[in-house]
Amino acid sequence: MRQKYRIYIYTILMIIPLLILFYISLYLFIYFNSDNFFLEDKVSKSINLKYRASQIDKLDYIFIGSSKTQNHISTNKFKQNGIEIYNYGRPGMFLKDFSFAVNEAVKYYPKYIVLSLDISEIIGEQNIIKKLKFPTQFDYNFINSIEKENTLKFISIQDRISNEIRLKHLLFQFNQFIKNRFLVKKRLLYYDLEINNIDCNISYFRGTMKRTVFLCSNGDGFIVTNKFNGIKNSIIKWDTYKIDNINFKLLNKLIDFIKSHNIRPIIIFQPRGYGIDYQYNNQIFQKINTKNIIDLTNKYNKDIELWADKYHFNYLGREKYSIMLLKLLNKNPNKNR
Numbered sequence: 001m002r003q004k005y006r007i008y009i010y011t012i013l014m015i016i017p018l019l020i021l022f023y024i025s026l027y028l029f030i031y032f033n034s035d036n037f038f039l040e041d042k043v044s045k046s047i048n049l050k051y052r053a054s055q056i057d058k059l060d061y062i063f064i065g066s067s068k069t070q071n072h073i074s075t076n077k078f079k080q081n082g083i084e085i086y087n088y089g090r091p092g093m094f095l096k097d098f099s100f101a102v103n104e105a106v107k108y109y110p111k112y113i114v115l116s117l118d119i120s121e122i123i124g125e126q127n128i129i130k131k132l133k134f135p136t137q138f139d140y141n142f143i144n145s146i147e148k149e150n151t152l153k154f155i156s157i158q159d160r161i162s163n164e165i166r167l168k169h170l171l172f173q174f175n176q177f178i179k180n181r182f183l184v185k186k187r188l189l190y191y192d193l194e195i196n197n198i199d200c201n202i203s204y205f206r207g208t209m210k211r212t213v214f215l216c217s218n219g220d221g222f223i224v225t226n227k228f229n230g231i232k233n234s235i236i237k238w239d240t241y242k243i244d245n246i247n248f249k250l251l252n253k254l255i256d257f258i259k260s261h262n263i264r265p266i267i268i269f270q271p272r273g274y275g276i277d278y279q280y281n282n283q284i285f286q287k288i289n290t291k292n293i294i295d296l297t298n299k300y301n302k303d304i305e306l307w308a309d310k311y312h313f314n315y316l317g318r319e320k321y322s323i324m325l326l327k328l329l330n331k332n333p334n335k336n337r
Contacts, residue, residue, distance in 0.1 A: 026174060030044050030047055031047050034047045034048045034050065034051040035051050035217065036203060036217050037177060037181075037203035037204060037215065037217055038203075038215070038217075038219065039173040039174060039177065040070075040090055040091055040173055040215070041090070041173065042088075042090050042093060042097065042100055042101055042136075043100075043136065044173075045088055045090055045101075045219060046100075046101070046104040048217075048219055049062070049086050049088060049104060049105070049108070049219070052086050052218060052219065053086065053108045056084050057084075058084065058109075058110070058111075059084050059085065059086055059108055059110035059111075060078075060083045060084050060085060060110060060111050060112065061078070061083065061084075061085040061086075061110055061111065061112045061113075061114055061266075061329070062085065062086045062088055062105040062108070062110045062112075062113050062114070063085060063086070063087050063088060063089065063114045063116055064088045064089070064093075064098055064101045064102060064105060064113065064114065064115055064116065065088075065089050065093065065114075065115070065116030065117060065268075065270065066089060066090065066091060066092060066093050066094055066116075066117075066118075067089060067090070067091035067092070067221075067312065068089070068116065068118075068270050068271075068311070068312065068313075069087060069088070069089030069090075069116045069270070070087060070089025070090060070091065070219075070220065070221045071089070071213065071220075071221045071222050071223050071312055071313065071318065072089075072270070072271075072312070072313050072317070072318050072321050072322070073085075073087050073089065073220065073318070073321070073322055073325065074199055074200070074220060074318055074319060074322040075087055075200065075218050075219065075220050076199040076200060076218075076220075077199070077319065077322040077323060077326060078322070078326055081326055083326070086105075086108075086110075086219055087218070087219040087220050088101050088104075088105060088219065089116075089219075089221070094117065094118075094121060095115075095117050095121045095122075095247050095250060095251060096139070096143065096247070096250065097135065097139060098115060098250075098254055099138055099139045099142035099143065099250075099254065100135075100136045100138045100139050102115075102254050102257060102258060103138055103142075103257075106257070106258065106261040106263060109261065109262075109263060110263060111263070111264065112263065112264045112265070112266050112329075113258050113263055113264075113265055113266070114265075114266045114267075114268055115251070115254060115255075115265065115266070115267050115268070116268040116270050117251075117267075117268075117269065117270065118269065118270060118272055118297075119269045119272065119278065119280065119295070119297045120272070121247055121251075122243060122247050122248050122251060122284070123243055123280060123284060142253070143246075143250060145253075146246065146249050146250060146253055173206075176204060176205075176206040177203070177204045180204045180205050180206065181203060181204040183205075184202045184204065184205060184214070187205055187212055187214075188202075188214075190209060191212070191224045191226075193224065193315075198214075198222075199319075200216035200217070200218055200220045200222075201216055201217045201218065202214050202215070202216055202217075203215050203216060203217050209226070210225060210226055211223065211224075211225045211226075211308065211309065212224050212225075222314075222315050222318050223308040223309070223312050223313070223314060223315075223318075224308065224314060224315060225308045225309060225314065228274075228304065228307050228308055228309055228310075228314070230274060230275055230304045230307075231274065231275040231276075231310060233275045233276070233277070233302070234275065234276050234277070235276070235277045235278075235279060236276055236277070236278050236279065237279045237280070243284070248287070251267075251288065252287075252288065252289045255267070255288070255289045255290050256289060259289075259290075264292065265290050265292060266290070266292040266293075266294070266329070267288060267290060267292060267293045267294070268293075268294045268296065268325075269293070269294070269295045269296060269297050270296055270297075271296050271297065271298070271299045271300055271301065271313075271321070272297050272298065272301070272311075273301065273310050273311045274300075274301055274302075274303075274304060274307040274310055274311075275301060275302070275304075275310070276301060277298055277301060278297050278298055280297075282295060294328055294329075299321075299324075300313075300317065300320075300321070303317075305317075306320060306321075
């Protein structure tokens with residue numbers, strides 16, 4: 001019996017160093033190839049950001065947000081107008097996962113850091129405490145400093161360990177990179193797109209023939225689908241008194257953190273989706289610690305030709321949204337405050 005346990009113990013002791021070695025090797029591979037690609041992980045994007053920032057004199061904007069940021073903003077559209085940006089969007093990265101990204105962004109002292117989020121993160125349907133999806137130790141410490149007795153009760157030790165390691169997620173992304181990077185042209189042709197007409201250098205893609213996400217070396221992404229048929233139009237009324245107090249405190253703490261580095265914060269409430277008219281009282285904005293607020297919640301919600309699915313723009317929508325953002329940011333009277 002003892003011999004059996006010894007075998008188990010020795011096996012575990014052998015596997016753990018191998019996993020650690022593999023994780024370190026994967027990290028180093030990402031680090032040394034950050035000029036060519038990134039994995040959809042906020043640590044990987046921080047490495048890509050470091051490389052991109054080293055290639056220019058100074059960043060004007062760093063955009064932080066979810067897949068809507070990654071797949072809706074064209075770095076090249078801004079660059080064509082003499083504005084240098086970095087797209088720090090990452091699928092599933094909502095407000096509670098912003099802390100690490102903001103901490104990385106302030107290291108490069110851009111003129112502005114743009115926090116792009118859905119209005120529902122502070123009011124409405126997501127008015128509940130949710131787990132951090134991709135936390136780092138900095139995220140835990142930052143959020144824990146807001147409200148120690150309440151904030152971290154929902155994070156178990158198992159969640160903490162698995163999210164810190166995030167091997168499963170990185171392996172999936174790495175597999176997609178290896179498998180699909182040489183098939184980019186073929187997948188683009190399937191959608192009648194020419195690689196020369198794309199405004200970024202595509203590294204790889206993921207998804208099916210029905211819906212494909214292309215990832216670019218500069219931090220951008222974009223979504224292409226066969227056809228989006230839309231949904232039935234509806235109206236959603238949100239009670240603005242149902243505020244997510246923790247998220248609201250977190251948003252204001254992130255704003256103050258950005259300001260403490262002499263960087264100007266801008267908040268963008270991004271387009272929520274196609275076919276739905278969201279009604280709410282925007283007086284809630286008065287409680288946010290900046291006047292640099294751009295509310296686009298209902299923007300383009302009836303323009304079906306711009307949407308890849310219910311919540312994401314297609315390539316055409318991405319282009320139109322980027323041009324509109326460029327104009328709005330240039331005209332924003334409060335952005336120097």
